[in-house]
Amino acid sequence: METQESGEVGSIGDWAACAADPGYRAAVLDLLGALAYGELSAFERLAEDAKFAPGLVDKAALARMASAEFQHYQQLHDRLAEVGADPTEVMTPFVEPLEAFHRLTAPSDWLEGLVKAYVGDAIATDFYREVAVRLDDDTRDLVLRVMADTGHAEFAVERVRQAIADDPRVGGRLALWGRRLMGEALSQAQRVVAERDALSNLLVGGARVQGFDLVEVGKMFTRITEAHTRRMAALGLAS
């Protein structure tokens, strides 16, 4: 069957059908809450990085990306309200893990900020793409829409490559930084997985899986780490 060859699983139905299962509903609210606060947090981080920008063109580029992240937040917020959830309540469990990540990975300059925006965005995109295949049609469409490229990648790659070309020593420092970002991201993600049962169940096999398979979560994190390694190499950085 074609769907097997492409590694995709079939549709599990739309939101109305799936959300009848309280476990599924709780898991998706968790997921959307994490994603929504992630977008709001990305807005803040990019706006903050805009202050480091070496010129008006770069400053405006960062502000544009921040603004795009906010539009994504708004869509997730509206969807949460639409399905009868309180967006603030749903986001709250993810505030502290994300703030901890940002506190532990505060960029000290413009290039570290760019690498963080690039790496952070890519890890988040990988994660939500892994999860998207297990979601009902309505939620999957929303998740894929808000994970659409905001132009981070191209912008960051171009500027980081130029900086390494100008001064190769920059590469060593940023490679270390990339490793630290990945380590902190994994550590906060594992914390969330450990604390949010419904979400974890969704991650390892969709609504129909009961029980919690740490091995499957481990494999997912391994795939995400491998993708990170390839991206860092593409950026000219050893990970």
Place this chain on the structure above:
Amino acid sequence: METQESGEVGSIGDWAACAADPGYRAAVLDLLGALAYGELSAFERLAEDAKFAPGLVDKAALARMASAEFQHYQQLHDRLAEVGADPTEVMTPFVEPLEAFHRLTAPSDWLEGLVKAYVGDAIATDFYREVAVRLDDDTRDLVLRVMADTGHAEFAVERVRQAIADDPRVGGRLALWGRRLMGEALSQAQRVVAERDALSNLLVGGARVQGFDLVEVGKMFTRITEAHTRRMAALGLAS
């Protein structure tokens, strides 16, 4: 005549007709450059204030306003490019005066940030409305569009009033703060007026006025200050 009674001046024509005069073109580029950097700077300030927000709802409200300011910036940027100007070059003379204003009026908490957003926005709106009547039709439409309310006023007034109701001593501190904001804004505005001849000519009488009338600029600043006084009173603050 009705137009005289309402205090409006008639149309001076569209951009194509007016921009044939190099003095007019230079003045409008100055104006749009100041406005564009003002919007980018407002984006940054609001995003920064979002960090002080006491909760997720307020944080998201500030991020929404910041995002709206960025959309305004984008419209001004695109217009500058459309008329063949280099947006960065045109904004550059206004970076330092605006940054000086922000440096001298960094809010120390959430309420000071709100009052600053409200007062700063209102002063800017008054200023651009004063100027709008002297502009060609195309530029006037753009200026009025980007000065449209982004929801600052209502949001700030409601929260500041509540804070004063909760603790009347807050009012005295914020009244002092409002006075300081107005003083620094006037001081930076006068600096810009002194440095930008074409812009100043536009302010005092439109493209057809030669020579620079300090008395007229002074009257405009007086009107803006009076409006500020009324707004502070409405906020429950003596100015």
